Amino acid sequence: GDSVTQMEGPVTLSEEAFLTINCTYTATGYPSLFWYVQYPGEGLQLLLKATKADDKGSNKGFEATYRKETTSFHLEKGSVQVSDSAVYFCALSAGGTSYGKLTFGQGTILTVHP
Amino acid sequence: NAGVTQTPKFRILKIGQSMTLQCAQDMNHNYMYWYRQDPGMGLKLIYYSVGAGITDKGEVPNGYNVSRSTTEDFPLRLELAAPSQTSVYFCASTAVGDTHYFGPGTRLTVL
Numbered sequence: 199g200d201s202v203t204q205m206e207g208p209v210t211l212s213e214e215a216f217l218t219i220n221c222t223y224t225a226t227g228y229p230s231l232f233w234y235v236q237y238p239g240e241g242l243q244l245l246l247k248a249t250k251a252d253d254k255g256s257n258k259g260f261e262a263t264y265r266k267e268t269t270s271f272h273l274e275k276g277s278v279q280v281s282d283s284a285v286y287f288c289a290l291s292a293g294g295t296s297y298g299k300l301t302f303g304q305g306t307i308l309t310v311h312p
Numbered sequence: 313n314a315g316v317t318q319t320p321k322f323r324i325l326k327i328g329q330s331m332t333l334q335c336a337q338d339m340n341h342n343y344m345y346w347y348r349q350d351p352g353m354g355l356k357l358i359y360y361s362v363g364a365g366i367t368d369k370g371e372v373p374n375g376y377n378v379s380r381s382t383t384e385d386f387p388l389r390l391e392l393a394a395p396s397q398t399s400v401y402f403c404a405s406t407a408v409g410d411t412h413y414f415g416p417g418t419r420l421t422v423l
Contacts, residue, residue, distance in 0.1 A: 202354075232412075241402055242404075242412070244412070287354060297343060297360060297362050297368075298345075298410075299345065299360060300345075300355070302347075302354035302356075303354055304353055304354040
């Protein structure tokens with residue numbers, strides 16, 4: 199079945215540091231890939247997405263590129279801020295008869311210190 | 313436009329009690345979902361619906377039931393609550409192929 203694996207966390211960084219959170223996936227066909235963010239006490243919200251190979255999703259300084267050859271969708275940001283502290287989830291939607299269902303990674307807790 | 317709303321926000325149940333978690337959306341989305349979030353485990357799909365009157369099981373449906381009588385509402389019923397159902401529950405909706413919109417969650421504790 200479909201699966202998503204994220205790098206082990208938590209991740210602790212200083213403000214303005216470079217961020218990478220690794221995400222790899224297993225899926226049949228050509229899934230859409232997503233990064234969702236969950237701020238403390240809130241629900242999940244979409245951070246960025248990519249729907250086909252080599253697409254780059256970007257939002258709020260975050261970027262991720264859909265790499266079919268390595269089945270990866272790593273999240274990056276050049277300079278993190280304290281306000282980026284949150285839990286980040288990589289997810290896929292397999293399309294077709296999956297009816298939009300999302301398969302999530304386990305989440306990565308990011309803490310950014312001033 | 314309220315998006316996806318969930319009630320209650322918090323609830324404590326005793327073992328064997330029952331309850332219904334409410335979910336509503338005002339975006340006219342056909343697809344709705346219930347996920348549970350356990351610490352360090354990501355989100356798991358409990359049930360989903362592709363339209364009024366149509367529901368199906370997800371990855372972890374045991375101990376839960378759903379109904380979808382209208383496009384807007386998708387309640388989740390817990391029968392005979394067990395400690396293993398202690399979790400945070402999220403409802404979500406989407407237009408097919410588009411972004412999931414999540415509610416704020418219900419934190420449930422079963423003692």
